[in-house]
Amino acid sequence: MYETKVYKIFFEQFVYMTQQAPPNSGGKVSRRDFLKLMAAAGTIMTFAPFVDWGKFLPNPAANVSERAKVQLPDGSQANVKTFQVNHSEAIIYPRSEEDETLNKESFRTWQFIRLPEELGGKKNDASAFRVYSMVCLHLWCLWKYWPEDGRKRGECPCHGSMYDPLTGMAFAGPASLQSPPSNVLPVLDLEVDNDGNIWIKPPNWSVNGNGIVGFGRFIT
């Protein structure tokens, strides 16, 4: 067979190369092999810069380096003093100022929730608030928070996945059956300034950080 011949040649070449250096040459590489090595190194060096060009593919728009306002649908910034307990709003993050189309994007919609009283929603600091990606981890419908008594949870209208507002973890429905990290919603970290205005801290889009929208997050 042709293949076995090829293997044989390769094997012999290998044996030849390993046994090549005569004992008195002190393990020197032959001139031809050295040339081949140089050519290979040159080729690698020539095409190495293009590896980084892979960054052309993902969209960098999601990377935000500064803190951003929590802007409510009416245009005002959310404030701990005015935002109701056990209430939620859909917010857009990151918000594009120049292109309104991008703000219609479900991947940029987040559910801004002030927790109910029993979960610590009365406190006037960041711990009373949660921001979760509205993209359901199952099949990417948009879920929302239901404040009614007996519900007080995030529910997806498509296949009935339910999310715990305290942690963002799915506890019922198909999303809860998915293995981690795909059972916990991505989250945004908040901070409150002296006036009570709420800001979103620059996120770290990774499963161990704020999570990946539509994929999930490891609970830390």
Next chain:
Amino acid sequence: MVVSLHRENSLVKFFRWVYAGVDRTIFMGLKFTFPARFVSPLGFLGMLTFVIFIILGITGALLMLWYEPILDRAWDSVQNINDTIPYGFHIRNIHYHASNAMVMVAILHMYYQYFSGRYKIRNEILWVTGVILGVLTILEAFTGYDIIFSERAELAISIAASLTNSIPILGPQMRDAFFGSGFHDFVLRFYAFHVFFLPIALLGLMVVHFPRFLVFDVPMVMAVTGAIMLTGGVFPVDMGLKFDPSVPPGITVPEWYLTGLYAFLRTQFDKFVTGVAWPGLFIFALLVIPFVDKYKKFSWKDRPLITAVGITSLAQIIVTTYWGFYINPDRTKSLLERLVIDPIFFYLVMLLLVPLSFGFTYMMIKLAKNAEANAKLQPKKAGGKTAINLPKKWIYILFVVLLAFQVYLNISAYYAVLNGMKNYSLFIIGIIMLVFAGMFHIYRHGSAMAKAPPPKQTTFPSPAKPVPIPSPKPAPSIPKPTNEPLPAPPIQKSSGTQVATQTSQKTTTTTTTPASTSVLSNSKTDNTQNVVAEKSATELPKK
């Protein structure tokens, strides 16, 4: 027409010049055959797939003039094409139904090659590239119906992206790289894949996949085109609902070629296993089939194990495809309850289909072999083929009738468009294509009859004295015995007999068609060798 062709006018010269130029390109290896009579389309389903691909390319290019791949405008632009652009409805429907036809014909093509064992004659590269082409075709069709960005499209994109995401280790990076982040990027990139990346990959693979001998059967091509238009007229594709993130989507089912996969997803089992690993395994199994198939014979009857595996795959595809479509109609139940397929039941059925298909296959093989053995015992029927032989006059009459029908259909199609009955006009244009297919067939039948050698003699004359074939007209036909020895005949393994010494006798008639010159052997031993000689004569170099 014939006269002008023979007179070598400048146009003919130009064509010859172009043809001579093409002979120096990569196309010189390709040989097109335009069959002169009806041949089974099973043998050239691949060519039909390619023709539909070209139809898709043309209609798709036209749609590109109006479609806008932008999040909040995609659906509206499709609506614009469908409702306001003249003939936009036609182009869109042809594009949609041709995509379905392409997937369907490609699947048929694959299974025909599979069961007839033809990948043994060609080589494994053709089979492997064919399977990849099939996968890319489905991806092409899938990205196509996604960029309408209706409710169903959004769900389909979601499933595609979340399946990519579910791939271990590299999944999220792959999703970011291929799809970008968010639906704005998804629509734009699916569009880029749909109109450029995938078609270019398809074309590149086709260059490798094309065998050198191609059959271009005009009536069949026109019939398929007509069928696509006809279907578009009867079942015009709808727009779906525009996607609105604030409105929860209703139940949607993907296109028929993906409902099988959808059925697997609906078992609510792990996304990666059901949505990526199972289809991947299926594709891998298809890829390795020619390397596993060690049978020496081609026929499905002689390769029981491979045939059984093929039948199993078909059975599973049919069952899952139907199952994917089926949703419990009981509206009192919750959406989840209606959608979820019990995995234990589902996988048990899949397993049960294996012994059932194997049993069915072995039974069919046994029956077929019995029938074959019985047929051998029976005396052979004389004649065999019964061709419809229309007299020349009736061919002309039929032609005129069909032409008149074409005129009538043209007028109706035009008036249908004027009156806004778009689907009716598309339907009629489909019929026009079918009528053309019929007309072309009659034309080629008629011209074959005009050229045809006289009816074959079923009993050969006494071998000692070769008789010239009588020509249809009582023309002065002078047999010219040339008595030159043939070159070594091609080896005929099937006959086993040695065709050693043969002399050919050319019998020229006055008609100039090549079909009328036939070579007969005057072998004194066996009449059956005539057939062999006749076969080999076509392969002889011209002297």
